[in-house]
Amino acid sequence: SQKIEQNSEALNIQEGKTATLTCNYTNYSPAYLQWYRQDPGRGPVFLLLIRENEKEKRKERLKVTFDTTLKQSLFHITASQPADSATYLCALNTGRRALTFGSGTRLQVQP
Amino acid sequence: ETGVTQTPRHLVMGMTNKKSLKCEQHLGHNAMYWYKQSAKKPLELMFVYSLEERVENNSVPSRFSPECPNSSHLFLHLHTLQPEDSALYLCASSQGHSVGSDGYNEQFFGPGTRLTVL
Numbered sequence: 001s002q003k004i005e006q007n008s009e010a011l012n013i014q015e016g017k018t019a020t021l022t023c024n025y026t027n028y029s030p031a032y033l034q035w036y037r038q039d040p041g042r043g044p045v046f047l048l049l050i051r052e053n054e055k056e057k058r059k060e061r062l063k064v065t066f067d068t069t070l071k072q073s074l075f076h077i078t079a080s081q082p083a084d085s086a087t088y089l090c091a092l093n094t095g096r097r098a099l100t101f102g103s104g105t106r107l108q109v110q111p
Numbered sequence: 112e113t114g115v116t117q118t119p120r121h122l123v124m125g126m127t128n129k130k131s132l133k134c135e136q137h138l139g140h141n142a143m144y145w146y147k148q149s150a151k152k153p154l155e156l157m158f159v160y161s162l163e164e165r166v167e168n169n170s171v172p173s174r175f176s177p178e179c180p181n182s183s184h185l186f187l188h189l190h191t192l193q194p195e196d197s198a199l200y201l202c203a204s205s206q207g208h209s210v211g212s213d214g215y216n217e218q219f220f221g222p223g224t225r226l227t228v229l
Contacts (some may be wrong), residue, residue, distance in 0.1 A: 034217060044220050045113070089153075101153045102155075
């Protein structure tokens with residue numbers, strides 16, 4: 001069956017360290033993958049999109065990699081801050097205009 | 112503010128009630144979506160509308176009935192719901208290049224409607 005897994009339900013790190021979140025998928029061949037941030041009681045907010053022919057994408061302190069052989073994406077936040085604490089969701093395109101989301105990783109950055 | 116608004120923000124209803132959720136996008140997008148988010152579960156896509164035509168329906172029970180009267184508005188009509196339908200219902204929009212193209216664009220989400228079915 002098709003599955004999207006994000007590495008852990010929760011991740012705790014110290015301020016200033018790099019947070020690395022993992023998204024693994026099986027039985028998909030997505031043309032692109034997206035990462036979103038969701039704060040409690042709010043809708044997800046788009047962060048980055050990476051296409052299958054791109055290995056890496058950066059935006060300020062964020063970096064995303066996409067390995068279609070390993071069927072994995074890594075999401076990095078460098079110099080993390082307490083304000084980065086949130087749930088991070090990965091999403092794959094799985095149909096015309098359709099996205100399928102992982103269950104998310106809750107990141108807590110300790111001051 | 113993402114440019115996508117949803118009303119009401121909170122809704123409590125009995126199993127025999129009929130209610131509607133409303134979504135409006137002010138971004139000029141041509142696709143709109145309904146998602147369900149339950150505790151401890153991933154976002155589940157319910158319906159996709161592209162240029163006011165329903166292009167995807169993810170085996171959603173008929174007690175949920177979507178309506179898209181124009182490209183800016185999307186409704187979800189609810190009737191005879193079950194307690195397990197209690198969840199956060201999220202609306203989103205995106206801009207595609209044409210009806211036949213894949214959505215290679217980000218989705219913009221509203222704040223959601225927190226629904227409780229008693």
